[in-house]
Amino acid sequence: MAGDYGDLMAKLIEAFEGEAQERIQELNKATLALEQASDPAEVADLIKVIFREAHTLKGTAGGLGLKSIERVGHSMETVFGLLRSGEIGTSPDMFDVIYRSLDAIGDLATSAARGQAESVDVAPLVDALNQIAAKPKAINEPETQAAESGQIPSAETGDDGSKKNKKKQPGSKDKPVEPAQESQQTAESARSSPPKLLIPGKSNQKSVATAELATAHESNDGNIKDLEEEDQSIAVVRATELPASKAAVEVATQASEKSTVGAQITPDKPKKAVESVVKPNESTVVPQAQQARAPEESIRVSTGKLDILMEQVAELQTARINAEQRLTEVREMLERVEAWDIEWRQIRSELWRMGLTSGSSSGHVHASGEPGNLQINSDVRSFQNLSLFLESNANHLRNSVGQLTGLVRNFDSDSRRMAQVMADLQDGVRRIRMLPISTVFETFPRLVRDTARSVNKEVNLIIKGGENEVDRTILEQVKAPLVHLLRNAVDHGLESSEKREAAGKPRQGRLELTAAQRGANLQVEVSEDGGGIDVNRVRESAVRKGLLTQEAAAAMPDQEAMWLIFRPGFSTKSEVTDLSGRGVGLDVVRENVEGLGGMIDVKSELGVGTTFTLTLPMSVATTLVMIVECGTRRFALPVTNILRIMKIRPSEIGQLRGRAAIDFEGRPIALTQLSSALGMGETAADLREGKSVQALIVGSADQRYAFLVDGILGAQEVVVKSLLPPLDRVRRVAGATILGTGEVVMVVNVADLIRSSSMHNLAFAMSKGGSSPQSSEIVRPSVKTSEPPLVLCVDDSFTTRTLVKSIVEAAGYRTKQAADGLEAWNILQTEPIQLVVTDVNMPRMDGFELTKTIRKNLQTKDLPVILVTSLDSPEERAEGVEAGADAHIVKGALRQEDLLETIKRLL
């Protein structure tokens, strides 16, 4: 029995841990909101919420015998009780202690749930809390509060209750040095308080609490035990529901909200407090604490079980696809049987004719009665029997064809239905694993606040897109990189308030954390308006640390040099601060992100700010991959890593430091056959044949690479399985996937592939880099220039068309315009167009169709076509490529440089 009880307790404590973490999260949110709330009603609400949460936490912990949590909770409750009654004000120091207490409770709950010894000594925290509780307002708010807190309430209410308040506060102002005694005295004067609360020597805040309650109820004559021993949140509600008697007003000054008195008394104090506080965030980030508690029923399921479920669904999917394969086989069989039936019908008429002829002739012979005809006679008879049999056989065959056709039709509709259900099921299972990214973001306001305070900076954190859902695994693993980036942003990125003012920027630094869905990926941006990264300092630092030679650094284009910050062993700030890690730099962030199959990028402008962009897959259960062909083999590359799919003409391929390279977004990137990068020898189309080839531009952090492939078969959502040991250690392969046909396709680990390809490349660059001033320029066959090329802009939207036209013309090209594909095609017949920029969705003839038409026609088949689409889906890209488009630009991100760069490249 004892064991059972122990088990039960253990289970309860385990459950408590989950609950406690949720409450702490709530408390963190509400406290953060409180720290910068200015609206008195909001302040009152928040204090009420905090008070209630702290009280419940304390009560539950007490019930489970978790004494330490109970003690901290109790002290916190006291502090908030005093805050509520306006006896003390807020201060940044106070908030620090509150946050530390919340952390401590969290740690204690965790260690309790794990059955470990208590990880935190709560005594100092309890002392700190008690000190806050013991401090009368005068100390917390040194200058102005006396007049306000003391006078405004009384002036505005003129009420008994607030007079009492007024009386008490001057008292506390008079004796600020002896707060403990003062409260002790108040407590003693409140005779009605139950003695059990006065635990001598333990904590004086308890006496304060008692004193407060006692004061509250002096005039009320209510049963103080009600308030003391029952749930105080109930007590609060009850108090506010009391009729607006004097006593009620008294109570309402603590419980606040409904009574106008409460609202008037509270107003200015928190506002003042906020002014002195480093503002860590905006209220947009933290929803009203009480609203956030949406009651949604949920159960806890281990991720292991979900993984198994997911695997089984994938198996089912394979089985379904196999069944579809069977259907195809049955269909083929049906075709053969149908062909057989047709053949038979043709032969049958022949046979009938023969039968009739022989029949009539036999009749004739028979009639003549010549000898030997008997034999013929029987032959004829058996022939007739045979025809009859063949006839019935043919009927069987026709029936079978009919049945088979019906079967195929039913099979087909079943299989379609099954495919639908399967897709839903797979999606459903995938979704179970997904959580809104806000579950991670929630902890950041606090983090940023603490970081900002410790480096004495003012930061305004703005969080957007928290509702975007991501797989749990990714969520868990993306937290550390984000924490690092946010801390970095506050610590290194943003300048001090003084510097900012000097630079003509608002004192408060702006830090933005944004999550948004981009196609199949989730993009998370950490952006600040700080000083930006000085690319030359990056160069210097990299050279100093021996990452590359002076010459190589100097020759490196700015963007490439910027990416050096992701190299292991790099850190721009020479001093090691407590915050941003010791030697743990952006290279670890990069490694983490790549480990998730994502990529990281940085953009920075000196004096304007820096933005880090993380591109992550949204689901680990399935991955969207692009299937490509290298010779006879197929490979899959995660779409997350693919920046662009391009058609490259041999004339565009130049040499960079002895290696094939192309120009991409204004900088040279190395070009390699995918098959040779994978160590399988060259298989892709021979470049010397003069045909254009397909290339995937892949990237990861600081590297861009172009891989040539023989064909692109399209994008597909697949389940990537890791290889079994010992093959799981093979580099460059992330795993494999089984396609619908049962075919196994290797999934390339792009980050590894680039690393192994570029190590070679880098070594090369370091040995030869800087030897010539144009080393970063591609040596390319010169493009002949005559009169400005004529560009055809096709778009059904007049605005877009005009925009494209103005951009293109501003760059010195001539233009023609068309409102749809058909009109464009007509113009192409007569005008010497040299390049087409077309929208995809258009009436009459869409962009894909136009592209296909252009490719089919002998005169126009080599005409460069740029597709401009509003949707950036890989499917669409693939379709564009399939149609024969040379480049693909997303409308939303239609930037002048991109478009012009692409046009320049293609002409």
Next chain:
Amino acid sequence: MSVPVASERVLTDDQIRQVLERRAKELARTSKEDVVQDFSEFIIVTIGLEKLALEIRSIQEIQTLRGLTSVPGANDVWSGVVNLRGRLLPVLDLARTLGIPSESRETNNGGRIVVVSLGQYHMGLLVEDVLGVKEIPNGSIRPSLVDSSSQAREIISGITADMISVLDLNALASDPRVMIQE
């Protein structure tokens, strides 16, 4: 004297039991037990002209080779992976591992895969054909021939009287070429 006579005539219960037990033991030591101890069951496979024996207790199943996908970057003793009921099974090219010349190695189809389970590893061994199950007396396995290559010598634990090489599957799994250290 009288004691032996007496003992001959009258045996105590204990003595009777001892005698019976001894006899029972002698009778129980039959040739049947010898067979169980001294024979092992092997699957006999062929590669080129060679016959190989694989101990049956590590073998899970035998499959016809279909749809082998190579793994770029893996050591060339690995043929690749196959889809075994939705599981990706690594397939080891036994001919290449042992240094035996084989014609069917390069062809994707026609071979057999012997699926073995060796500790933490599950893998398929690519062979040309599977002849069947054979009982081999343990004593009849002799040390392998001197002329076999050094690669093979580690893995082949012995040879039978009818010239079948017996494979040591554990040695195979710990071969440095089979293990991939990257």
